[in-house]
Amino acid sequence: ETGVTQSPTHLIKTRGQQVTLRCSSQSGHNTVSWYQQALGQGPQFIFQYYREEENGRGNFPPRFSGLQFPNYSSELNVNALELDDSALYLCASSPRDSQETQYFGPGTRLLVL
Amino acid sequence: GENVGLHLPTLSVQEGDNSIINCAYSNSASDYFIWYKQESGKGPQFIIDIRSNMDKRQGQRVTVLLNKTVKHLSLQIAATQPGDSAVYFCAETGYSTLTFGKGTMLLVSP
Secondary structure, eight states: OSEEEEEESSEEEOOOOEEEEEEEOOEEEEEEEEEOOOTTTTTTEEEEEEETEEEESSSSTTTTTEEEEETSSSEEEEEEEGGGOOOOEEEEEETOTTTOOOEEOOOOEEEEE | OOOOOOOOEEEETTTSSSSEEEEEOOTOOOEEEEEEOOOTOHHHHHHEETTTOEEEOOOOHHHEETTTTTEEEEEESSSGGGGGEEEEEEEEEEOOEEOOOOOOEEEEEE
């Protein structure tokens, strides 16, 4: 267990709705990254937050947005959900002295109907 | 990345055998590599890492080899156990964004 927690564990939404996923980083970690993992594939980088600001973004549309809070926890928001957004959403946190090393939470399984 | 759907490369071994999982990475500028293990329904678990200034690094029962010339990474698991059954991903990074490979499913039979 890494100490990274995510909520909820599972979620079902319908197309067009909005969703917010939450992540608490491991103690001592100040960087949070979000990934989308479709079934049978490797995780794809969405974005990263450091000191409450976006610190890099992958090839995802603007309807994917995020926040990081002063306690380093983070949210991923997805607007106008599409069927292809169904996936496992993973949060990873990194320690101050090694931003490259990322430790993952258990993920939130999102199903869009 | 390339869509491999549900058909992950699979390595089947017997308990006690040594396993070797291979990975080809894409970016010659990447200088840090990580192997992750992902069990069904769980997030990726850090196994071992290696920097580009090294060729080999050993952990407990695991060894990672890096060949920068051909951009190849391998994970060796000694005395494979049923609990090692999972999907294994290699990931590369040049700064802080991880790029994952396609994954290999390891099946260990008793």
